């Protein structure tokens with residue numbers, strides 16, 4: 045039984061309300077925040093969507109731009125007060141992947157297990173389903189509220205992404221919600237979000253960087269040694285993860301004052317968000333979701349450790365991963381490294397053929 049929407053509406057009336065996603069928000073977090081914002085708007089409750097960290101992944105940025113979703117980073121809301129209300133979506137107060145802002149976290153809507161019981165919530169809707177978007181869509185469905193096409197499209201996209209196209213953590217409610225959203229959503233737009241945005245002139249620099257990918261026990265590191273957009277780094281991260289021998293990858297590029305990271309994981313035991321947070325806590329910041337995360341490292345802090353910044357970065361991540369896996373992390377044998385390189389080169393050729 046879901047909590048009552050009327051209780052949420054009553055709680056929020058007359059307050060300044062923020063909808064906060066987890067750091068480095070993904071499609072599900074953004075879609076949920078957007079769907080909730082539109083829903084509350086129908087009750088004349090105005091909200092501001094906020095988050096810490098940049099929007100990971102090109103396809104997510106595409107959706108934000110296409111639907112004109114207004115996302116505010118914590119740096120741009122200096123005027124938040126302790127009595128402003130915060131609803132956290134796709135995340136819970138006290139989790140490592142959500143920055144503690146000065147406002148009062150009065151409500152939560154999430155689909156993750158509870159790690160720390162928060163007694164101060166005045167409204168709580170936590171259901172273990174495939175996506176947070178499922179829960180938001182369920183409000184529209186239960187209360188028979190008119191859903192704009194953009195909202196349906198965003199929520200369906202969030203549901204698809206979080207469940208890896210219905211292959212991960214799917215519940216019956218997710219299937220029902222899919223059926224509910226499908227006729228309302230713009231499937232062409234979803235295909236458009238997912239299609240890459242790699243520019244042709246980036247290809248040469250990309251091929252160069254790919255030749256230097258290093259893989260240790262399924263953990264890949266790639267330094268994109270050229271000036272490229274954040275979204276491009278994220279796309280490369282997805283690409284490298286799709287290699288058969290790679291289960292976890294760290295892709296980074298050099299920015300004006302440091303290194304920008306995009307991290308991906310396809311293993312349950314290696315939580316990309318937690319690992320990025322731990323690996324980068326002394327040199328910058330990192331965080332995000334289990335399968336997808338991001339981060340930043342301050343250049344001087346990396347170079348303080350050693351001039352060989354690639355080695356420093358690899359060690360920061362491998363030390364954390366090593367601790368999780370407990371067993372010794374050994375570099376892959378020369379032969380499998382060669383096989384990895386061949387697979388990579390073939391992949392590059394294939395992608396050139398289709399471009």
Ligand SMILES: [Mn+2]
Nearest residue numbers: 072134176206
């Ligand atoms: Mn989610």
